[in-house]
Amino acid sequence: MSSVLYDAPGPKARARSRVISVVGILLVAGVLLWLILAMGAPKPSANGAVQPGLWDPTRWDVFTDVQVWRSLGQGVLATLSMAGVAAVFALIIGVLFSFGRSADHKAIRIPTTIILEFVRGLPVLLMMLFILLVFATGAYWAGVAALAIYNGAIIGEALRAGIQSLPRGQREAGLAIGLTPLATRFRIEFPQAFRQMLPIIIAQLVVLLKDTSLAFIVGYSELLRVGVKNLPDFFGNRYAFSFFLVVLAIYLAMNLSLSWFARFIARRSGPKSGKLVEPEPTLTPKDTLSSTRGSYSTGDAGGPGTF
Numbered sequence: 001m002s003s004v005l006y007d008a009p010g011p012k013a014r015a016r017s018r019v020i021s022v023v024g025i026l027l028v029a030g031v032l033l034w035l036i037l038a039m040g041a042p043k044p045s046a047n048g049a050v051q052p053g054l055w056d057p058t059r060w061d062v063f064t065d066v067q068v069w070r071s072l073g074q075g076v077l078a079t080l081s082m083a084g085v086a087a088v089f090a091l092i093i094g095v096l097f098s099f100g101r102s103a104d105h106k107a108i109r110i111p112t113t114i115i116l117e118f119v120r121g122l123p124v125l126l127m128m129l130f131i132l133l134v135f136a137t138g139a140y141w142a143g144v145a146a147l148a149i150y151n152g153a154i155i156g157e158a159l160r161a162g163i164q165s166l167p168r169g170q171r172e173a174g175l176a177i178g179l180t181p182l183a184t185r186f187r188i189e190f191p192q193a194f195r196q197m198l199p200i201i202i203a204q205l206v207v208l209l210k211d212t213s214l215a216f217i218v219g220y221s222e223l224l225r226v227g228v229k230n231l232p233d234f235f236g237n238r239y240a241f242s243f244f245l246v247v248l249a250i251y252l253a254m255n256l257s258l259s260w261f262a263r264f265i266a267r268r269s270g271p272k273s274g275k276l277v278e279p280e281p282t283l284t285p286k287d288t289l290s291s292t293r294g295s296y297s298t299g300d301a302g303g304p305g306t307f
Contacts, residue, residue, distance in 0.1 A: 054241050062239050063246070068231065075226030076250060082143050082222060083209045089148035090155055090208060091201075095190075097156025102163050104181060119153040125214045132218050143215035151208045158200045162193030199266035206258045210251070223247060 009017065040055035052058055062068055100112030119127075124146050132142035166189055174184030194201075213224040221230065227247035232240040 051238075059238060059242050062235050062242065068235075071226055071231060072223070072246065072250070075221065075223035076254075078220070078226075079209070079212050079222040079224075080254075082140065082147070082212045082215060082220070083205075086144045086147035086151070086212075087205050087208055089144065090151040090205075093148055093152025094155030094159055094201075097153055098159035098163065098190075098193075099185065101156060101160045102185070116153050116156060119149055120157075122150070124150050124211050125217060128214060128218050139215060139218045139220035142218055143212065143220055147208050147211055151204055151211075154204050154207075155201055158197045158204070159190070159193055162197040163189050165196070166192055199262050202258065202262035202265055206255055206262065209258060210255060213251075223250060 036055075040053035042050050042053050042056075045051050097112060097116055100108050101116060103109045103112070127146035127150060128142050131137055131145050132139065135142075137145065163185070170188055170192065171181075171184055174188040175181070179187065212222055215222050216225040216229075219225075224247060227243045227250075228240070231243050
């Protein structure tokens with residue numbers, strides 16, 4: 001297969017690309033190795049004492065305490081609690097936004113568009129602080145409301161795009177069988193758009209899970225606050241880096257699990273590929289004639305043929 005945009009690389013170009021790739025990988029590995037060794041080397045403090053390196057066992061012995069893991073587990077549950085409740089409300093708000101954004105009446109569509117664009121332009125942290133200071137809801141519900149409203153606006157726009165991408169015949173078929181425009185939107189168009197946009201919605205829920213760390217600022221004891229502030233304040237700052245790495249690993253595990261689930265859903269909801277489909281047999285005029293008139297037999301010699 002010939003390339004349209006550029007010529008295919010020759011043997012020398014491919015060999016040069018392999019050499020450059022190997023050199024780049026070695027450079028990156030060397031920098032990472034130097035960084036790991038530098039972080040593990042002892043360092044003198046301001047008073048002249050020598051501080052152990054970041055990989056020293058004395059900086060990690062705190063994790064033998066069961067109370068540490070119990071506190072981290074409570075932080076994980078607090079994070080998942082906020083993310084789960086906010087995700088449910090975000091889906092509901094997203095459905096409402098998608099219906100209002102794609103409504104036929106301007107009296108509904110224009111105000112919904114203004115509200116949606118306003119919400120999308122606000123930082124999530126600013127929205128949390130506004131809800132906390134104005135409505136005095138507490139840190140938990142301020143975080144839930146801000147995450148639900150912001151991510152609901154993003155999900156609503158994705159659902160609206162999915163509805164508009166459907167063929168016009170879907171809506172016309174619903175109206176033709178006697179459904180109202182709202183019933184057609186809800187029973188015919190919306191299920192197809194939701195299935196089509198499900199990977200994007202799950203990816204946005206991953207963003208929602210990561211944004212729960214912003215509740216650290218408003219005083220909610222989620223995973224980041226527990227692992228980066230509460231535990232180091234209690235056990236000492238010498239464990240701050242250790243707690244940071246553990247919290248980082250927990251966040252990566254949660255987010256990568258959701259990302260894998262999003263890719264799995266994308267493969268399941270996408271078109272099936274890689275399967276051979278046998279072509280339908282092509283009918284010739286002779287086959288068409290025989291299928292419509294039946295088979296002809298000549299009968300006895302000299303006798304008339306019969307169908």
